[in-house]
Amino acid sequence: MRKLLLPLVVVLVAVLLSSMFTVQEGQRSFVIRFGKILKNDQNQDVLYEPGLHFKLPFIDTVRTMDARIQTMDDQADRFVTVEKKDVIIDSYVKWKIENFGKFYLATGGNFAQAQRILMVKLSNSLRAQIGGLTIKEIVSEKREQVMQNVLDGIDPSGLTPEEKETMLKANPDAFKGLRQSALDDLGIRVVDLRVKRINLPDQINESIYKRMRAERQSVAAFHRATGKKLAEEITAAADLEVATIMAKADRDARTIRGQADATAAEIYANAYTQDTDFFEFLRSLQAYEASFNNKSDVLVLDGETDFFRYMKDSQGK
Template structure:
């Protein structure tokens, strides 16, 4: 029984020592093994590892891609001395956990502060060399690539790799936006007024041309009507002359009948003539040739 107790104690002690000396590394993290405050081993691959119990301790660091995202947009000045608000973010990860620990004591907040300062310095330098149009649309992609390369080069000293720097939004400050809006509104109104004045001038020109064409058409129509009327009168005169030449007495009689018909068309018509007037010639002797 004494031997069995000794074996059990030994087994339990061995399990305790094993549990204190064994540790695992996940595929999402790095592990640093410290011995009396000094780094003695770096574990970058996942698996089961061992350390000296009561002497060594292990710290884990995230090896996944992390995001540095600012809460509020920062203000920068362009080459035109105009302020812009820039909202950006950075994608980064730890590639050298030992250097990362030595540089920032493994503090993620401290690492992000240093990374933020590097990116902001780059933004200030790049925006100071460009106009608003260039930073908004013209060279936006070029700026992001320059910032990524610069931030990655500086961050390698901390054991960090910068994968991407993105400008989410580049806006004008509220007071500048208002002045720009007012200027654009004034310019649009000026263009609208010019278009209205040009339209009114064109309308007057079209009306004047239409009135001119109307007068020309009326004059030509009146001239054509007078010509046709003259031709008709000439034709009528010619017909009357021919009729008179064939039988003057009948022509005179026919014309007298027309005169009687037109004179006595209405009962209210009044005609005062002498009885022996030529007007009553055919009334006095209708059978006379």
Template structure:
């Protein structure tokens, strides 16, 4: 009897344990009954918020899904602009689950890797289409905010562009068809080319970097280098030309100053010579004989102070020796 009671208690505890499940913060729970999502009378799935909940043991299972915003880095890829120029765009996006039941069915039991694979392919196609409508200037300047918002809206709402569906569109449409089959068409109509068909909402799209391909960057660098070298040559040429002008002006100024100085020197020398001549004339007029005597003495001094072996042959009767022969000639002469 006692053993039966213990077994009953254990059975009750096991059943109670199997009936209780916990949903953690940042998660949502979906109850599956025989691998199908449990829905209410209005065909709405039962989504469990964080906390303690109950389920039918051994019949129902719980699948928890991450309800937080996810960040997905997109590998840098090459895109073609409206002018047929290549750009390397590095970007990322943020997304979250907004329809847990649809997400669970469309991604194969809530496989996040499958969801991100389809989201990445769809994002790449959408970004390529949007970049193809813009030129490089529009992409790298003020159009970047509009570009990312257009991509986000197109991912969430889908598009109705002509030109055929891409592989990503086909994959999403197949997932949407699977959801419609599982729910017997009781789900609201959703554009099969949008991420809403997977139960996903794209919260934000950001472009981290926009670069030119290596070969184009090298060509631009070489062109910029050639332009700078040409500009440097032009500046050097202008500098040399300006230096020649300055040198010519300086030479002209120096020549003018030198000529003016020489002219002033000649004038001063002429004035000095005139003054000396005047002084000599005044001295001669005061005592002509004495003036002649002084001049003769200076001539004697210059003649005999030579240190060489110069020989002068002069006649004794020459006037050069006048004051040597007759010093009395120095006496003042009286008028007759």
């Protein structure tokens, strides 16, 4: 009897342990029994909150999933605007599981698979929206409206049949919206959608930069030409002012020199009339000094001329 008691205890403990499972904080679990998710009396999936729970050992299988908000940081994708120009949009989506049973049936509980499907839905919705806008509208006031249309869908009442058909071809869920489509197909709730960055392809960026450089160079050339014109005007005005000042100064100098010469002549005349003999003697001495100052000079003059009269006679007679 004692020999059977120990194995029985071990079996009971093993059965008890296999019937228990724990759900961690931030997780939710459901039980699969005979290949189907366990449901309650209202035919709803039984969802287990964090804590200790029990199941049928060796029959039930527990599936545990992360119930927290997930981030799908989408890779940048290329879209075509209504102008037939390419733009590269980098976005991200915040989402969480709303219906765990539907999520499991749609993806097998594979989060990577869920994000791939969600990425396709997002890309289709953005493509349908971007295809009807210009680049200016995308990067300015229409961007928030684009995100809202992607999340909540488009109201078809204001569209023509042709526009509706085009929208549906680009995205079958265009009128449903990403939120409703993701909830219906994957059992997940899209919490938020944001665009991180909107870029142009490298070749378009280069052409834009070239055009911007050409525009800046044109503006710079205009400013340089304007500056050169102003500089020439300032230089011309300064030259005119200098010429005017110089002319006035030369005129004043000539007037002063003329007045000085007249005063000097008057003084000389007065001095000459006071003593004629002395003045003639002084002028002769000055002439001798100027003539004989350079020893290399040679004068050929008649000795009887008046030039030498004061050399012959101190009285000059």
